Amino acid sequence: TSLLDRIERLDGDINSFVTVTRDQALTAADAADQARAKGESRPLTGLPLAIKDIFCTQGIRTSCGSKMLDNFQAPYNATVVEKLQAAGMISLGKTNMDEFAMGSSNENSFYGPVKNPWDRTAVPGGSSGGSAAAIAAGLAPAALGTDTGGSIRQPAAFCGITGLKPTYGRVSRYGMVAFASSLDQGGPMARSAEDCAHLLGAIAGHDLRDSTSVARVVPDYLAELDAPLDGLKIGLPKEYFGDGLDAEVESAIREAIRVYESLGAKVCEVSLPHTHLAVPAYYVIAPAEASSNLSRYDGVRFGHRCENPVDLEDLYKRSRAEGFGDEVKRRILIGTHTLSEGFFDAYYRKAQQVRRLIRQDFLDAFEEVDVLMGPAAPTPAFDLGAKKDPVSMYLQDIYTIAINLAGIPGISVPAGFAGKRPTEGRPIGLQILGQHFAEGQLLNVAHKFQ
Numbered sequence: 022t023s024l025l026d027r028i029e030r031l032d033g034d035i036n037s038f039v040t041v042t043r044d045q046a047l048t049a050a051d052a053a054d055q056a057r058a059k060g061e062s063r064p065l066t067g068l069p070l071a072i073k074d075i076f077c078t079q080g081i082r083t084s085c086g087s088k089m090l091d092n093f094q095a096p097y098n099a100t101v102v103e104k105l106q107a108a109g110m111i112s113l114g115k116t117n118m119d120e121f122a123m124g125s126s127n128e129n130s131f132y133g134p135v136k137n138p139w140d141r142t143a144v145p146g147g148s149s150g151g152s153a154a155a156i157a158a159g160l161a162p163a164a165l166g167t168d169t170g171g172s173i174r175q176p177a178a179f180c181g182i183t184g185l186k187p188t189y190g191r192v193s194r195y196g197m198v199a200f201a202s203s204l205d206q207g208g209p210m211a212r213s214a215e216d217c218a219h220l221l222g223a224i225a226g227h228d229l230r231d232s233t234s235v236a237r238v239v240p241d242y243l244a245e246l247d248a249p250l251d252g253l254k255i256g257l258p259k260e261y262f263g264d265g266l267d268a269e270v271e272s273a274i275r276e277a278i279r280v281y282e283s284l285g286a287k288v289c290e291v292s293l294p295h296t297h298l299a300v301p302a303y304y305v306i307a308p309a310e311a312s313s314n315l316s317r318y319d320g321v322r323f324g325h326r327c328e329n330p331v332d333l334e335d336l337y338k339r340s341r342a343e344g345f346g347d348e349v350k351r352r353i354l355i356g357t358h359t360l361s362e363g364f365f366d367a368y369y370r371k372a373q374q375v376r377r378l379i380r381q382d383f384l385d386a387f388e389e390v391d392v393l394m395g396p397a398a399p400t401p402a403f404d405l406g407a408k409k410d411p412v413s414m415y416l417q418d419i420y421t422i423a424i425n426l427a428g429i430p431g432i433s434v435p436a437g438f439a440g441k442r443p444t445e446g447r448p449i450g451l452q453i454l455g456q457h458f459a460e461g462q463l464l465n466v467a468h469k470f471q
């Protein structure tokens with residue numbers, strides 16, 4: 022109840038929750054108390070959790086930050102929600118996000134922007150901005166997020182928390198509203214790598230209901246946390262330290278890397294030569310997949326339906342015109358254009374070829390080093406309302422987006438503050454990238470820094 026009261030007191034201003042499930046939380050808390058009394062408690066029993074509003078939750082609104090789904094109550098739970106509830110976690114509610122996870126500032130939400138708890142004139146990042154802000158404000162110790170092009174790592178960086186995007190296929194996407202299906206991946210957000218390890222262990226694994234989830238044993242992520250770092254080879258991609266990188270961010274990241282050297286790691290420079298193509302390739306592939314996924318919102322089966330349609334076409338047109346926000350419409354237009362006959366080869370096929378090159382860059386780098394390190398974002402959190410044109414917003418994703426195209430995992434770890442620290446400063450995130458299924462190593466490396 023103390024967290025629920027805290028949410029009531031503080032979240033009117035921060036706006037990190039879209040729905041608070043007070044009654045369900047209190048019932049689950051009673052069940053957790055009983056389990057404890059019977060000696061049946063497990064590591065996550067009774068721990069509170071916030072869930073990004075992209076995950077289906079049975080009988081509870083699942084809006085995905087959109088007017089289109091404002092009236093939608095999911096008839097079933099996402100696999101990860103089911104797993105965390107089975108592990109005894111108590112859901113506090115659903116967190117705010119950019120509409121259909123499209124954005125890097127949480128300003129694209131139908132429910133209004135989220136404020137960064139460190140500095141309420143700044144954005145919390147996006148699209149999992151509500152989850153990151155809720156943790157930073159002490160409203161929830163842990164949360165679920167999703168990351169299609171940085172949406173776990175960038176808000177984690179902006180809010181001074183830890184967020185992990187797992188390898189594509191490590192965590193089931195069943196019941197996660199689809200944005201770009203070949204890139205989307207759910208993952209943990211929390212205060213520390215250790216807490217992320219607990220959550221990841223509970224949500225990872227094969228799911229018969231998601232054919233892209235991978236049948237591979239889930240390791241004990243906690244057991245790996247304390248392994249020594251002696252001899253760890255860290256690569257610094259030179260493309261991640263170039264023009265456009267804020268000076269305070271760069272010095273915080275270089276400082277963090279010195280800490281790793283002092284822990285016994287070896288550092289060298291590497292190159293990911295196709296980095297400059299990641300943003301353009303992503304902003305062809307992601308909208309293409311989104312335009313296909315979002316065609317299901319037609320005003321017929323579920324979601325927003327316009328008043329008094331005169332015929333079927335009017336129903337489709339007005340329901341979609343009214344239900345979707347500007348950024349979502351922009352992506353649907355881009356996606357239907359690049360997939361259309363005559364443009365497909367020039368855009369979509371080309372972008373898929375670039376995607377392969379980007380993946381190969383990472384595989385080549387991991388021949389030389391164990392992990393890569395760099396900034397999670399080129400700047401600290403920017404001001405609310407500061408980025409008006411979409412391209413400047415898309416460029417926020419320059420360091421996060423490539424790994425989704427490659428399918429590898431990445432984590433963002435708090436690494437200091439820009440500006441007057443720590444009371445008025447804005448947090449900075451160190452990003453650590455690893456090979457496919459190296460989550461255990463990333464958590465270990467992140468844990469050593471904390």
Ligand code: GLN
Pocket residue numbers: 122123124125147148167168169170171172173200307418
């Ligand atoms: N900012 C990126 C976009 O707008 C990534 C979003 C995400 O990871 N869901 O598409």
